[in-house]
Amino acid sequence: MAESRVALKRSEVEQLKAVCREFNNDPGELINVLHKAQGIFGYLPAEVQEVVAQELNIPVAKVYGVVTFYSFFTMIPRGQYPISLCTGTACYVRGADKVLDEFKRLLKLDVGETSADGKFSLNCLRCVGACGLAPVVLVGEKTYGRVSPDQVREILKEYGYEV
Amino acid sequence: MAKYSMHLLVCGGTGCRSAHSAKITENFKNELDASNLSETIQVIETGCFGFCEKGPIVKIMPDNTFYTQVKPEDIKEIVAEHLIKGRKVTRLLYIDPEKKEKIEDSKHMGFYRKQLRIALRNCGFIDPENIDEYIAREGYEALGRCLAEMTPQDVINIVKESGLRGRGGGGFPTGLKWEFASKYQADQKYVVCNADEGDPGAFMDRSILEGDPHSVIEAMAICGYAIGATKGLVYIRAEYPLAIKRLQIAIKQAREYGLLGKNILGSNFEFDIELRYGAGAFVCGEETALIHSMEGLRGEPTVKPPFPAESGYWGKPTNVNNVETFANIPVIILKGGKWFRSIGTEKSPGTKVFALAGKINNVGLIEVPMGITLREVIFEIGGGIKDGKKFKAVQTGGPSGGCLTEKHLDTPIEFDTLIAAGSMMGSGGMIVMDEDDCMVAVAKFYLEFTVEESCGKCAPCRIGNKRLHETLEKICKGNGTREDIELLQNMSRVIKDTALCGLGQTSPNPVLSTIDNFWDEYIEHVDQKKCRAGVCKDLMQYVIRAENCVGCTACARVCPVGAISGERKSVHKIDPAICIKCGACIEKCKFDAIFIQ
């Protein structure tokens, strides 16, 4: 993963330190801390990991090792409209791969990428458990069920994407 | 208030529909009209009764008469005899297979139902955010009885007697596991609920936590009492926000009622529960990996022994069970180990929850007694294959399981029989596949998942699975040889034999089971370069059948890459060099003029 460098605001650092304190600066709570941090920043840039490492008194390499282990954590900011496709088996056998291909084609994005304007990001999820609605697409909080490839264009249109 | 005095429920499930249930409805309506009864008797088509074997089914309310295998020509008789004269048409009544008696009131024939809800007993009945509804349904009674009337060993004995086996996949006897953890002495022990459900296509645990969180909380407290632990942790996927919310509410309510905390129900027993969040790593379903993840580390498994019962969370004795296992516990305490053992089979007592999905009509959450056959699950409860297609395979056990086929349909579902058939119970995902699914591609799909989810610690899983995936891809691209199939088999066996944890030890199962059960398909792929399901894009070509094409241009308009050309009202052509084989044209064509070669 590429090194992403941003300078944090002092208030953001304080907020992050408060999160760590909430978990008693306990290294065992690293994953909970990272969840909260990602909730605040939307992603986990290097600086956030450095602050967390410092506060929990663990090497930043270990924090990075954890961040890159779990697919829930990301070092790339998500788009304004994060698009997630369920790629569970039920969705797969009902054609999720074709829907994914269509999103990739129209957005010109690969999985895990965010569009240059920061509007859309494309991700795959493990089973969301709405197998009755397979294949399932999530845009932010909104769920689209039984999506077929030709619906993709319409879905994107809802979010102001003109192909 | 009621306008109608009687209702006729005609099963409109797919199975019954294909047996002319629509005609039955129509006949009923005509007959009722003819007899001037349509103002007082209403005909309604319903969803599947889950009893397709005896369909079409007609149920008459309010007297609960249950007619099976009804034919359109029977309607006249039903109307004339039953509806007008009030005499049941006994030849259509359901016959109890054991007592050989005809059942008149379906209220007395609960046993026709293939499902039995133990773990799901409250799911879909109670408001999960209201502890009172749980208590009204005997909630916390089991915990109360344990604390007031039983020693920890008594509790363990009941669980042992019940024969309950871990529902997370491994099938290890739960009572024994508790006993191990109870034997180790320590200043602190832990009860962990594994709610890191990760099989793609499985959502049993989430549904239980969302529908009946208290049953898990109660069971964890019972376990705590049995093994001598005062702390419980639920390791739950962060991707389950609703389950997390309901669990948090439930824990709060239980604390407020004093059902968690100190001196529970006036006893000396103390127990409380905290949540730990997973962060998207399938391997964390493995208990040692899960424990490392709870400690804030990378979720890498370690060698067992030592087992968590001896050295688990922070090195303390820890008992890990999954959600469904726990959900069974309060019922077992209340109804006894013997009762539980009377359900299911000797080696696998009780029920199992499955998430039935894929190419099946009734996608859903089901709970069935162990020993039921795959056929019953798929064709009765599941209502058969979607769109009238042909059944091809059922995948159980997720990425660790295998694909079972036609010949396994009458295999009873048990931990050991599924393993013997080359699959496994897993946590309970059950994905049905039809003739449109390519089994080589399915194996590839699962390997893609395993490659993605391998933690990377041990070489066979980290590299071996990647090589399996690449070899499958080679076959799907039409470059495979028979040696590649042999290679797949050898690599698979070695990975199973050498991988560090359960993930790697089972990840080749989808490969081995598809090779075993669908050998012909593999051979077709490598010898004839043919994919009979039409899934492997590199092995197919889209062609326009000239005699059917009317030149409507619909295909050319829908083609996303402009691969189809042709004048209006003349035969069109697909340029294979441009075609991306997305299939949009086939779906659009109304004249059946496009086919895959």
Add this chain to the structure above:
Amino acid sequence: MTKVKSLADLRKMKEELQNKVHLREKGDNAESLVQIRVGMGTSGIASGAKEIFNFFVEELEKRNIEAVVTQTGDMGYNFAEPTVEVTLPGKDPIVFGNVTTQKADKIIECYIKNGELVEGILPENYDKIDNK
């Protein structure tokens, strides 16, 4: 909230709670109410159960029908979500599947008001432990 201090307390509480439900279900009581449960697990919500839940709450109030609308977990019929279970006083619960707002409206007008069934009933397809 008061703590439940013993098993006896818990049992007393259970009985009180059960009686309340019982009275409601029996239907020959002045307190009798229509009970509606909406299946609101993740997949129910994903298929629009929240909207249906709100529709029932608002419409029943508008139409002056005394009813309790509650959420519940996954009913298992994921192929036909959203699912709604309606219990009329004195009657067995009935589950309706694929409920849209139009269908919900029909359920209120036909079934709740007139006891007239509506298409899309999902027959109960499982046994409960009480029978075993």
Add this chain to the structure above:
Amino acid sequence: MQFVKLTIDNKPVEVPVGTTIYKAAKKLGIDIPVLCYMNLEHMGIENKPAGCRICVVEVEGRKNLAPSCSTNVTEGMVVRTNTMRVLNARRTVLEFLLSDHPKDCLICPKSGRCELQDLAIKLGVRKIHNEEIAEMSTYKKDFSPSIIRDLDKCVMCRRCETMCNDVQTVGTLSAINRGFMSAVAPAFEMDLIKSTCTYCGQCVAVCPTGALTEVDHTPELVRALADPKKVVVVQTAPAVRAALGEEFGMPAGTLVTGKMVAALRRLGFDYVFDTDFAADLTILEEGTELLDRLTKHLNGQPTKLPILTSCCPGWVNFFEQQFPDLLDIPSTARSPQQMFGAIAKTYFADKIGVKREDMVVVSIMPCLAKKYECQRDEFKTDGNPDVDFSISTRELAHLIKEANMDLNNMPDEDFDNPLGESTGAGVIFGATGGVIEAACRTAYEVYTGKKLDKVDFEQLRGLEGIRAAEVDFNGFKVKIGIAHGLGNARKLLEDIRKGKSEFHAIEIMACPGGCVGGGGQPLHHGNSEILAKRAAALYREDANKPIRKSHENPMIIELYEKFLGKPMSHKAHELLHTHYHDRSPKIKIKD
């Protein structure tokens, strides 16, 4: 002790409870191949993630194969280490590893000493199936001043991670990513130069493959030697002479001082000097500083105690990064390497009439951090470094072989004068406890004004990670602490931070065993007995030296008389002392 009986390959064996199958087999002379497993028994360091799965064996009654390195024996166990099933599994797993490994063995710096290569030879893998479609996990290469990381060759044995975290507690390396792309790397895959790496080189010392190697400075050295305008001066650290012989097939602990000098001379060095000379110089400076602080302490004047030794560059990097609040505690004395360079390019250059820029000072070191140290700005004059470059013991061995020489056939020769003259005190710098022992020999005599009866301070020797001893300075009990391995050092430092330390002086060496176990030494492949033998060799050389106290080194005496004045003089400060920087990681904050 309780024992269990089992059979391995049909041979019965009895071993204590808790023994692994691997160790039990070893007792029977059955050598099960391993890759990730590493056991530095003498130091209590064991790495057994059970990740490589090369050591698998068949255990009767068990469903799958068992990793012998981490499976304990049980009573009546029946183990087979060489069935077809085992051999096929082992070979297939090795094939997996090789399929994700570059095959540039011929030009790999680890070639010939690579444990993966050894396995490939032993197991005879001749083909990698479907190699043309086998994707490899590739990463960016990292060239730091000391260490090269080529993660394409990482086999995830995790030995480096164990050394960096559990042993050294530096925490630069961690397993990163998941699955096929997992590897061991610094945070954000940053280059080591930007990380908290101390360049102690312990990761390099244990890496079984070419994933971690040292920066090779021999080409520059060869160029300098070939340049007629340059006067090339070499200094050799004490630990080198106790290990270099191993590269030429000699048993561990063979002293090759004389042969090494002969070889260096034949390689074309103009002057072959000894870092031990500078070690003696270090003792005078550091020892004086110690006495100065002790005296102040005894007089109730403000001072900082304990004083910490500062001759180990890995250790200096460590405290600059992790203990920036304690920068005023270590001695300000430069390391012997740098003292040597400073004197060589001033005093000695003047003496032989060579301009600074025309002199090239090379050091032969058991250490990789020295490569970084000599590039530090503090040790340059107008951009010209006091020590031009540092090569490791391994690089020297290479160079000797490349020049068609065999150390075994070399005569014994002596170092040149004046910077080749040294005492026994300088020699023992190479072993843990040696620096402080050398310091005691001098400090005692200076402090008490009495001659030592016995110069051996046995209580300061050994391989225990942290040692404490008292030395009686005429009634004043000097409390001495010794730590080797940075993890042990951290413990002592944390005590100091908390104000709990009772020591007056502490010697710290970054590497386990001290310099004899340095990251630039011949690879010990997990055999820690080798380290003990190297240390013993140094004490032997010390015992055989006519002069064993630094302040009695005649050339040192002359140096002070003619050039420096006295220890801690202004000139000495300028040339022989340094200052430390806060190099702890800083987080950028936007206001």
